[in-house]
Amino acid sequence: MVSKNLCPSHFGMLRNYIGLRFAQDDNDFCLSSRAMLPFKLIYSDEYYLPIGQHVFPAEKYRRIHRRLVETGVADPSDFVTPQPASDQDILLAHTPAYVNKLKTGTLSAREELQLEVPYSPELVHAFWLAAGGSILAAEYALKDGVAINIGGGFHHAFPDHGEGFCMIHDVAVAIRRMQKDGKIRTAMTVDCDVHQGNGTAAIFAGTRTSSDPLPSNGPSVLGRKPLIRGAHAGDVFTISLHQENNYPMYKPPSSIDVDLPDGITDDDYLAWLDNALSSGLRQFEPDLMCYVAGADPYREDQLGGLQLSLEGLKRRDELVFRVAKARDIPVMVTYAGGYALKVEDTVTIHSNTVIAAAEVFQPARNA
Numbered sequence: 001m002v003s004k005n006l007c008p009s010h011f012g013m014l015r016n017y018i019g020l021r022f023a024q025d026d027n028d029f030c031l032s033s034r035a036m037l038p039f040k041l042i043y044s045d046e047y048y049l050p051i052g053q054h055v056f057p058a059e060k061y062r063r064i065h066r067r068l069v070e071t072g073v074a075d076p077s078d079f080v081t082p083q084p085a086s087d088q089d090i091l092l093a094h095t096p097a098y099v100n101k102l103k104t105g106t107l108s109a110r111e112e113l114q115l116e117v118p119y120s121p122e123l124v125h126a127f128w129l130a131a132g133g134s135i136l137a138a139e140y141a142l143k144d145g146v147a148i149n150i151g152g153g154f155h156h157a158f159p160d161h162g163e164g165f166c167m168i169h170d171v172a173v174a175i176r177r178m179q180k181d182g183k184i185r186t187a188m189t190v191d192c193d194v195h196q197g198n199g200t201a202a203i204f205a206g207t208r209t210s211s212d213p214l215p216s217n218g219p220s221v222l223g224r225k226p227l228i229r230g231a232h233a234g235d236v237f238t239i240s241l242h243q244e245n246n247y248p249m250y251k252p253p254s255s256i257d258v259d260l261p262d263g264i265t266d267d268d269y270l271a272w273l274d275n276a277l278s279s280g281l282r283q284f285e286p287d288l289m290c291y292v293a294g295a296d297p298y299r300e301d302q303l304g305g306l307q308l309s310l311e312g313l314k315r316r317d318e319l320v321f322r323v324a325k326a327r328d329i330p331v332m333v334t335y336a337g338g339y340a341l342k343v344e345d346t347v348t349i350h351s352n353t354v355i356a357a358a359e360v361f362q363p364a365r366n367a
């Protein structure tokens with residue numbers, strides 16, 4: 001249910017900007033600057049990747065922040081500013097040799113090429129900051145039930161190298177830090193970026209023990225069922241829902257991989273997500289859910305081949321939040337990729353994730 005009291009002036013703006021559909025009787029809904037969200041948004045004005053002209057819209061974080069404030073979805077007091085992760089935190093998920101190369105600027109030409117973003121000390125700072133943001137998001141999620149890092153989700157980073165625009169795996173760093181602090185024992189990653197979470201699968205592969213049979217009762221798509229693969233996990237259970245015919249070419253096994261065919265649309269995608277979440281939560285009880293809310297399953301994405309609509313992506317977010325809330329599992333969110341032809345669409349998709357969380361986690365009226 002949408003929270004209440006929408007000012008008429010905000011109503012039109014929100015509908016135009018965010019594509020929300022409100023029922024008539026929700027016209028009193030007010031996302032005024034006085035209404036605080038029931039959770040924190042982690043954000044820094046330094047969330048910017050210094051990578052020049054690039055398909056990755058490095059300025060998207062600032063634009064999402066501006067959109068959320070200008071449309072009254074969030075109040076400035078809803079935002080918490082992170083500090084960069086410490087080197088000790090980064091080393092919880094990455095090898096000393098790799099961290100040393102990043103700190104001393106000694107990546108090989110091949111390693112920098114594989115990263116697909118130009119190395120600079122400023123870029124190192126940006127990734128340390130994103131990891132600090134995800135640590136903070138995990139802490140707030142455990143406190144409030146949900147928290148959103150307006151950044152992070154760099155799921156292609158491996159322990160000993162970076163690739164696919166991802167230098168440091170901020171989500172893995174956050175999980176390992178929460179475990180080290182004794183705040184959680186187990187975690188589940190739910191990766192809905194269009195690209196498979198290869199770094200996540202690799203980092204948490206060490207504790208995998210055996211394959212479990214998985215139900216495959218989701219819908220068939222374009223004449224065939226997506227391939228659903230599974231392997232049981234140890235202390236971190238990894239779910240990845242992604243386009244099969246896309247980067248990365250080699251997909252190391254997650255606990256559950258759903259290899260989707262090209263062109264899948266909203267309803268089929270949501271059925272498979274529901275299936276994967278149900279399967280995962282039948283096998284595993286996480287203390288923390290880490291939702292990687294990539295914007296690139298969008299039908300106008302330049303690096304994706306799925307066909308989700310803006311509304312479908314918001315329903316995706318709502319589904320994850322509803323499942324987490326129903327089972328009382330704290331959920332932290334990171335944003336990962338998003339390469340829509342129009343950057344405004346990417347900003348809309350990521351902003352809608354905050355709105356979806358507000359709708360699901362807002363206390364009921366008069367509660």
Ligand SMILES: [Zn+2]
Pocket residue numbers: 193194195294296336337338
């Ligand atoms: Zn992606």
